[in-house]
Amino acid sequence: MLPTLNGRLQTRIFMLVVFGGVITLLITPLLPGLDLSGDSYRTTYAILLTVLVLGVLWELLYHFIQQFRWEKDWPTMFGLLTGINEGALVWLLLALEVVPGVDGVPSFWAFFIMFGVIWLVIWVWTNGPMRVPFIRWRFFGGRIV
Amino acid sequence: MIEPSAASVVPTTDPSTYLPAQPIGDLTDELLATDFWTDDMVARAGIPIVDIPFVTVGGGIGSFVTVDYLRIAGVPTSHMRVLSALDHPWQTYEYLTRVSQIPRGERLRSDSASRPDNIWGFPSYAVSEALRDKTLKPLWNVFSEPILADYWTPRAGQAFEAMEREARRIGYHEMLVKGLVRVVRRRYGGGYFTILTPPQGASATKRVAFRSQYVHVAVGYPGLKFLPELQRYRTEHNDYRHIVNAYEAHEHVYERLLQYPSTVLVRGGGIVASRVLQRLMDDRLKHGAQTTIVHLFRTYIHGANDGYGNETDPRPGGGKPPVFFRRKGGNGWAYQGFNYPKSVWGGQLKKQVRGLEGEQRAEIYKRMGGTNTPWRKLWQKQMDQGRREGWYHVLVGTVDDMQPSGERILNQVRTHQGVVPVEVDFVIDCTGLEADITEHRLLKDLLEHGGAGRNPVGRLDVDRNFELKGTRSGAGALYASGATTLGGYFPRRRHLPRAPGRRPGDLRRPQQARVLQADRPGAVDGAVVEVAARERAVTDPLLPLASLVHRPPHRRGDH
Numbered sequence: 001m002l003p004t005l006n007g008r009l010q011t012r013i014f015m016l017v018v019f020g021g022v023i024t025l026l027i028t029p030l031l032p033g034l035d036l037s038g039d040s041y042r043t044t045y046a047i048l049l050t051v052l053v054l055g056v057l058w059e060l061l062y063h064f065i066q067q068f069r070w071e072k073d074w075p076t077m078f079g080l081l082t083g084i085n086e087g088a089l090v091w092l093l094l095a096l097e098v099v100p101g102v103d104g105v106p107s108f109w110a111f112f113i114m115f116g117v118i119w120l121v122i123w124v125w126t127n128g129p130m131r132v133p134f135i136r137w138r139f140f141g142g143r144i145v
Numbered sequence: 146m147i148e149p150s151a152a153s154v155v156p157t158t159d160p161s162t163y164l165p166a167q168p169i170g171d172l173t174d175e176l177l178a179t180d181f182w183t184d185d186m187v188a189r190a191g192i193p194i195v196d197i198p199f200v201t202v203g204g205g206i207g208s209f210v211t212v213d214y215l216r217i218a219g220v221p222t223s224h225m226r227v228l229s230a231l232d233h234p235w236q237t238y239e240y241l242t243r244v245s246q247i248p249r250g251e252r253l254r255s256d257s258a259s260r261p262d263n264i265w266g267f268p269s270y271a272v273s274e275a276l277r278d279k280t281l282k283p284l285w286n287v288f289s290e291p292i293l294a295d296y297w298t299p300r301a302g303q304a305f306e307a308m309e310r311e312a313r314r315i316g317y318h319e320m321l322v323k324g325l326v327r328v329v330r331r332r333y334g335g336g337y338f339t340i341l342t343p344p345q346g347a348s349a350t351k352r353v354a355f356r357s358q359y360v361h362v363a364v365g366y367p368g369l370k371f372l373p374e375l376q377r378y379r380t381e382h383n384d385y386r387h388i389v390n391a392y393e394a395h396e397h398v399y400e401r402l403l404q405y406p407s408t409v410l411v412r413g414g415g416i417v418a419s420r421v422l423q424r425l426m427d428d429r430l431k432h433g434a435q436t437t438i439v440h441l442f443r444t445y446i447h448g449a450n451d452g453y454g455n456e457t458d459p460r461p462g463g464g465k466p467p468v469f470f471r472r473k474g475g476n477g478w479a480y481q482g483f484n485y486p487k488s489v490w491g492g493q494l495k496k497q498v499r500g501l502e503g504e505q506r507a508e509i510y511k512r513m514g515g516t517n518t519p520w521r522k523l524w525q526k527q528m529d530q531g532r533r534e535g536w537y538h539v540l541v542g543t544v545d546d547m548q549p550s551g552e553r554i555l556n557q558v559r560t561h562q563g564v565v566p567v568e569v570d571f572v573i574d575c576t577g578l579e580a581d582i583t584e585h586r587l588l589k590d591l592l593e594h595g596g597a598g599r600n601p602v603g604r605l606d607v608d609r610n611f612e613l614k615g616t617r618s619g620a621g622a623l624y625a626s627g628a629t630t631l632g633g634y635f636p637r638r639r640h641l642p643r644a645p646g647r648r649p650g651d652l653r654r655p656q657q658a659r660v661l662q663a664d665r666p667g668a669v670d671g672a673v674v675e676v677a678a679r680e681r682a683v684t685d686p687l688l689p690l691a692s693l694v695h696r697p698p699h700r701r702g703d704h
Binding site for chain 1: 175290472473487490493
């Protein structure tokens with residue numbers, strides 16, 4: 001990835017809304033301790049929103065770190081591994097019960113599976129097929145508009 | 146009026162076949178002296194006119210990518226012509242990579258950010274190789290690079306084969322018209338005349354004029370130069386065997402080294418020097434050559450650096466390179482994966498340069514430039530071994546004088562410690578000096594008669610859409626891309642003009658892509674012709690050596 005700050009933010013929001021939104025819709029009833037109820041969906045979408053909001057902040061940090069790189073690139077591996085710190089932070093907030101819209105502490109495995117699947121799908125998509133429907137995206141530093 | 150196909154000919158790039166056969170339909174003094182041509186002037190000169198909406202001049206990878214994108218955008222082959230002396234778009238590139246020690250099986254210095262055969266850059270070369278060879282290795286490499294592994298790059302052969310497939314798909318050869326382009330002039334009333342000299346016997350007249358609304362010029366480097374002292378030595382002593390440029394065929398050097406223990410002076414600190422050193426060291430380590438290598442750097446990089454040199458070297462405004470703009474270096478080399486920092490392909494640096502003008506743009510080019518080469522495990526290992534075992538020596542300085550010493554060459558190398566005599570058997574020039582754009586006849590004509598100007602770094606001045614500034618002609622537009630436009634708003638990138646004859650449903654905005662860059666520059670038509678002539682002089686036993694060595698170089702557009 002060769003992102004600009006604007007490109008990072010746009011890609012982050014686009015991916016989490018599109019892929020995160022669809023995957024959450026499909027996966028929620030299959031997660032341990034959750035079902036097809038409105039409460040379950042409220043929990044998972046609140047988690048997704050938390051990932052998105054915190055992610056915007058994370059991107060600012062990543063952009064700063066990227067400035068130390070001569071190439072001004074963001075290695076493919078970083079895109080996958082940053083899932084660890086981001087996931088850990090969200091789980092910490094969930095465990096502390098400070099995430100708005102989530103009552104109680106959800107099942108760890110429910111969170112782990114949901115977060116992991118979304119992160120992996122987005123990472124794969126960003127590093128490959130995204131170039132096909134959005135042919136200018138890679139030249140625009142990850143900007144979509 | 147003649148059909149474009151009538152100007153197509155037997156494929157050959159031998160410059161001697163372009164010698165004028167008959168004086169009919171030639172450029173007249175009136176035409177050569179006039180900036181804007183009328184249809185009548187061209188007709189009076191007896192030059193047949195071919196009407197076509199779009200021509201691209203060059204026929205290398207730059208032309209290929211341009212017509213590829215236009216074909217994808219829906220432009221039919223009947224609307225475009227590629228005017229070129231090359232049979233295949235990758236021909237010059239393959240020649241240069243091969244002689245500079247990247248044959249088809251070796252890896253280039255570009256990744257899938259620059260797939261000339263694939264507008265998406267997806268699936269990547271790494272994925273293709275993984276599928277073809279049924280291995281996960283390339284995938285692990287692109288995942289872990291550049292932290293745990295060297296940057297992954299495709300083999301040259303893979304890139305050429307992919308281009309060949311895409312060329313077939315888009316009907317590239319239907320658009321190819323063989324010949325040398327002599328001039329492009331603006332047409333009174335709009336558009337351009339592009340004057341082509343077809344090979345002998347291919348047309349009834351000496352020249353053919355292509356009348357088009359759009360012209361794209363992608364002729365590559367105007368030429369490669371030798372270091373002045375090397376050129377002087379070669380000419381004065383008529384010695385083209387012991388002093389070679391890495392971009393000319395010099396296999397005879399390696400063959401000789403395998404037979405006799407010898408000393409070789411390698412000059413330069415870029416990717417080509419790395420490749421040549423690898424070849425010399427491979428031959429030593431795997432095939433028993435007893436070669437001693439003297440490697441002469443002009444600038445020795447010993448740590449953090451940028452295009453101005455080591456961080457302690459003087460630079461405008463003084464001080465050191467900021468912590469955000471420092472490149473790694475050591476043992477003489479500046480290390481960088483690709484020929485520019487990666488983000489010029491579409492990230493931060495691309496965005497930054499796009500917004501800069503004049504001096505500021507020239508400054509950032511300078512700062513991110515400078516000779517550099519990738520850090521590769523194998524090369525580091527070989528150099529370490531060479532240093533340890535005493536057959537790889539590094540010198541820093543310049544050469545004051547060169548004299549023959551029996552069969553050898555005595556170099557007087559000026560170093561910080563004084564002048565040191567260095568006697569060697571061969572000198573391989575890997576410095577890759579480039580000639581000025583006026584060395585290319587077509588570019589010179591565009592500057593003198595076409596309204597074109599120079600950019601902050603002295604090359605052709607193009608706008609953000611790659612239109613050559615100052616050359617607009619009515620509703621027509623003239624575009625240029627590639628090495629001749631280096632210093633523009635997009636380092637090493639390409640951008641396409643509006644598609645002539647665009648149909649509903651075509652892509653709405655100009656497309657962008659990058660030309661594949663290997664370890665070596667793209668089309669160097671003029672230089673290659675020269676080098677090819679010299680190559681024959683050395684290798685073809687049927688040709689009288691002396692007559693060829695003294696033969697004046699043929700440049701693109703000379704005839």
